[in-house]
Amino acid sequence: MSSSDSAHAPIQFAYWVPNVSGGLVISNIPQRTGWDIDYNRRLAQIAERAGFDYALTQIRFTAGYGADNQHESVSFSQALLASTEKLKVIAALLPGPWNPTLAAKQIATISHLHGPRIAVNIVSGWFRGEFKAIGEPWLDHEERYLRSEEFIRCLKGIWQEESFTFAGDFYRFRDYVLKPKPLSPRPEIFQGGSSRAARDMASRVSDWYFTNGNGVEGIRAQVDDIRRKAAQNQHQVKIGVNGFVIARDSEEEAQAVLQEIIDNANPEAVKGFQHEVKNAGSASPEGEGNWAKSTFEDLVQYNDGFKTGLIGTPRQIAGRIVEIKRAGVDLLLLGFLHFQEEVEFFGREVIPLVRELEAKLEPAPATAG
């Protein structure tokens, strides 16, 4: 798909699966969000009816930012696929604990069990304490991305080539034949991370680049950088941006909820998180990655989702979404305070306005003949 096709395609929506406890904000504000499977099955069904295209599960091996309980991402994703019909579910994989052999096999089987609706998000690791706790070597920032890039090349090779051979610094394969291959189209490969190393990897190998929340100009700068580099590599990559939605009948009401979330922030957990993420984007040589410039308030939504500005009335939010789309974004990855009810509200009140604005602002290109 060229970038001009992408400008005309409707923007897509994903939601963060709350498969870890504590919701999507590091705050003691009461949340009507559960991390258990019953809550999540129902949420997935609501989301697909509401017009969401994807659900993203998270991978955590130990508690971070107060998220004490975490269900594993691949098995949880499978359960959501089994409870839905159209929703695509993205399972997060962390190179280190996962190797490409197991991941390729596991995901291929899931694609046969549930149809080609499983996708993967390759995450590169930011939480040193977690790696220490599970006895995994902690690589430096650039090496983590070298490993992730090899991981992605191996997944693609194993899934696409009849017989796969690879000699890398981290992984080796000799005439490896995976059977059965995953169903077609092969599982899409997302990646999370915003540093220069992350962007360079996206411009070479990923199908999708996922980044933290940001203002429109910050998003545009990333999009332009990636698209320019991807074009040099004859590669195409789509872009997804995180945002936290607070949609209410009035702007004042929405802003008051934001303030309440921040006023109830759990300061120890936010500061602990702030300390840990120094190992991520700000540790990259150029110091530009995720969280490199985040304030305490930003970090209360742990992927900078407030910065995206999806806070206000449905009409204000829809306008902002179209602005973000015009910066070159293909998908919004969304978090909510009270997931089930707010995902439903978003589908009813916001998505139709987005579609209206898209139709007005971007009339379909004339077809030939």
Ligand SMILES: Cc1cc2nc3c(=O)[nH]c(=O)nc-3n(C[C@H](O)[C@H](O)[C@H](O)COP(=O)(O)O)c2cc1C
């Ligand atoms: C949308 C998104 C989802 C992510 N999901 C996870 C996850 O489930 N588990 C995890 O350990 N890291 C996750 N990450 C973290 C990234 O993989 C990466 O380690 C982090 O963003 C720092 O990358 P950077 O230094 O390139 O900015 C996610 C990041 C983004 C943007």
